[in-house]
Every structure is written in C-alpha cells, then in structure tokens.
Amino acid sequence: MKADYGWNEPYRAAILETDDAKLPHRLKAAKAAIDVRLHQWQSDHGGTPEERQAISDALAGLMGLRRELEARSQSAVCRICKRPIPLEDCKLDENGKAVHESCYVEAVLRLVANRSKAEQEPGA
Ligand SMILES: [Zn+2]
Incomplete structure (x- = not known):
C-alpha cells in the first residue's frame, strides 16, 4: 500500500509538470509543502520512517528536476x-x-x- 502524504500532491504536480515555464513555481510549491511537513515533525510526532524516506527521495527528486531545468534553460x-x-x-x-x-x-x-x-x- 502506498501512503498518501499531504505533500504528495504538490510533489507529484512538480514531477509531472512538462511546462518549463511553470516548473519553477511547481518546484517551489512542492518544496514548501515538504518544509511545512518537516516543521510539523519538530512540533509534534516525528512521522514514520517510511515517510522520512519518502521525503528524502522527494527532495532528491526535486533537486534533480531543478538541475535539469537549469541545464535546459541555459x-x-x-x-x-x-x-x-x-x-x-x-x-x-x-x-x-x-x-x-x-x-x-x-x-x-x-x-x-x-x-x-x-x-x-x-x-x-
Ligand atoms: Zn566549465
């Protein structure tokens, strides 16, 4: 079963975005959603190891997307x-x-x- 985290939707929107003009906004939104989640962890429960892994994968994915976008726009x-x-x-x-x-x-x-x-x- 695949867990559905609050930051999943903006993250999926970012990785599925095919329009370079919209991608920077998507990346920002996904990163912001993940940041919110990380912030929640500090104040209440620390999330599951699965979600932690999923977040670190997602952050790596977003970074890769940003690098690709930069490479394309240069x-x-x-x-x-x-x-x-x-x-x-x-x-x-x-x-x-x-x-x-x-x-x-x-x-x-x-x-x-x-x-x-x-x-x-x-x-x-
Ligand atoms: Zn060089």
Whole structure:
C-alpha cells in the first residue's frame, strides 16, 4: 500500500509538470509543502520512517528536476567541463566557444605548463 502524504500532491504536480515555464513555481510549491511537513515533525510526532524516506527521495527528486531545468534553460554549455554556464560566469575562449572562466583559466595554465615543459626538453 502506498501512503498518501499531504505533500504528495504538490510533489507529484512538480514531477509531472512538462511546462518549463511553470516548473519553477511547481518546484517551489512542492518544496514548501515538504518544509511545512518537516516543521510539523519538530512540533509534534516525528512521522514514520517510511515517510522520512519518502521525503528524502522527494527532495532528491526535486533537486534533480531543478538541475535539469537549469541545464535546459541555459543556452551555454562549457566546452571544457560540459556543464551549463550561468550567464554571469560565461566567457568565450579563443575559438568563440562558451566556457567557465575558471575552466578557461585552468586550461590556459595547463597549456602554458605543457609548453614550458616542452621547451625544457627539446627533441622529446
Ligand atoms: Zn566549465
């Protein structure tokens, strides 16, 4: 038998939402409903181990959804680490490809390190 918790409905609405424009609101509503439940636990009974497990699964699910949504709504994906880039951290490399500033700096440092190594070992 599957227990029906108060936060189930907003949670299901979030995981079943297919419209990216509505998803942020659904995620917020589901998270809020779970927060309310967690708050209740602190004041009265602590809920069942089953519900606790269900909540931790639900929170992980919501986090995954949020990451997917962020990834979809980002137009830029880092050429180096393949992760989405927040607009404020977006840099273009020498080929005009989007990269994280930190990834780009690392790549340049690696390149410089390799080059100076090659210079020290001529004919290697
Ligand atoms: Zn990166």
